[in-house]
Amino acid sequence: MKNAVFERHELCRRLGIEGKTLDEWLQCKIIGPFGFSDDHTPLFTESAVVDGEHIKRLRELGYDIKEIQKIIRKIGLPRVGDRKNASEKKQKFLTVGALAEKAGVSPRTIKHWEDMGIIEPNMRSEGGFRYYGDIYIYLCNLIKDLQLFGYSLVDIKMISDLFRYYLAIQQNPDSSPAVEKEARLETMLQEIDRLFKKIALLKAGIGRWEDLLKRKRKEVAAARLETQKKVNPPKKGEPLAKNNFA
Structure with a gap:
């Protein structure tokens, strides 16, 4: 899990404010969501909690919303690591x-x-709801592909771990000893080569089945047409039925 995320009611509870207060802040754009769920629920991260605390202090000092907007435009609120x-x-x-x-x-x-x-x-909300980025649609389809290639979920877990490790060392090249890094990268290359071999076999198999099915489709369509002639012979002067499957 990468980040904790809060829904509207959870953020209100963390800040000790009412929903209408948060709605006012959102409308005036002095605070904003990190993103939205597929049903348009606004999602907030820890930075919104920090921003909200600063806004509360400014309100306690007597600043109104318009004055806070000016402060944010001119100097902004103190920044935290995950603020966008x-x-x-x-x-x-x-x-x-x-x-x-x-x-x-x-x-x-x-x-x-x-x-x-x-x-x-x-992300996962305090209430236990899980949220995924659009990239996960692609990742789920990759998992389904690997299952079609004959990989078990245990195998897929190993491949997933290897790619996570690769992403980690891309972001921080010095995160692992060189010997460990070399061994894992070698394992990744072996898995990539295995996948290429499986894909080549699948392509060859698909080609064989395409050729077979094309031939059989024509044969079955012709046999069906002959059967139709016997079951329902055309009346005198009526054109013969066309074979739409050839």
């Missing part, structure tokens, strides 16, 4: 149900993959 620039496009996140629907699997399957450590949500 206000001009950046807000991210959209999927609930488990929405991700499952878009990936063509059941929510139970998503939960099972998560329990095995194959995937993990971008």
